[in-house]
Amino acid sequence: MQKAVLLDMLAQNRTTCSFAFDQITVENLPLRLNDETASIGFIYRHVGEMMNLFGLFFGLPVEIQNTTMGELDKGQGQDIKPSQELIAAGYAMFEAYVETTPDEAWHDTIETPFFGTVSRARLFSHVLFHTAHHAGQLSLTLSRAKKGL
16 A cells, blocks of 8 residues: 555656646756746756655665756756656656565665655655655746746
8 A cells, every 4th residue: 555655646746747847848948037046957957866866865776966956057957858867767766666665664764964864755755845846946937937147
């Protein structure tokens, strides 16, 4: 039962976020909400990088290099294909993780630099929240953006 619930949560996150992600095009990657905010391309890349980098906390093998967390937007993410691939890989990675993780292991704790010690389930929920949060930023930017700098 628990595995089915977690897979449903992941599927719903993917569906909900796709409303923003599917609107991203090569043409709108440079758009920004205002001069002080990151571009659509940067945020989109950040989502993909972080989905994968969160895997490190779960002990998953990750080969992604951070180019966005704690960084300024200097054009990272202006190539749409790698960001799309990162997001697809992140969802696939977490789907496989849910499929192979025993129910009792979701109560095991993981040490994080952001939240201290939390359960696997709680960290998994943060991955979903983080993705949805940035999908919301992307939706807002897509609807109200200025041309990039």
